[in-house]
Amino acid sequence: MTVSFTPSEKNRSDALNRVPKASLGEVEVASVVDIQDLHSKHHFGVDRTLYLTRLVDPSVKRECVESVVRSCRQCQTIDPAPSNNVLGEISVPENWARLALDVTRFQGRAYLTVVDCGPSRFAVWQEVASENAREICGHMTQIILERGSDGQ
Structure with missing residues (x-):
């Protein structure tokens, strides 16, 4: 069994998951980082994260919070968005192969x-x-x- 850790700065998928500054409109990138920090403490859904974020910055838009929560890997592993998965078999022919x-x-x-x-x-x-x-x-x-x- 091999388990390895990849730091965020070397993980190519992290760069792909970050929200581009141009698509945020009026919200500054620092606000996105603040929302991510607030969200990562408890991993609440959109409504609670929006409430907590607006306690700090009332001008934050719901769409920005939705984007942060939607891109949270931990939340996606717990409650992933509905998707169409191809059904398959997890069984293997040999014991202890999987x-x-x-x-x-x-x-x-x-x-x-x-x-x-x-x-x-x-x-x-x-x-x-x-x-x-x-x-x-x-x-x-x-x-x-x-x-x-x-x-x-």
Whole structure:
């Protein structure tokens, strides 16, 4: 498993997602940054972000806030805009060739759920102390070391 971090200044998609100054009309680029900062604290939707932003700057337009919220990656992973997806299969012919994982909450505790997408559909649940990357990677390493690369 390979996980890598790409800083924002080297990430080409970040440059593509930034709102061009010319398309903002009357709103200054600094206002967009302020809206992004306010929005990133709580990831509220458009209405709440607009309310908080107007407490700081009453002249901010709703369209600008909508643009910021629509371009927020974290919000899109939680509540993505409706889109037409091509249906496909996640199953694979070999066991442990593909794993699906998520963090599930049950009775106030967090559990890492790992499911084999191969024919076995073997599932593992492990309680996790937190949902950060280091914790999840540690549990995944433990599962792979216990089960082996082929799940045996």
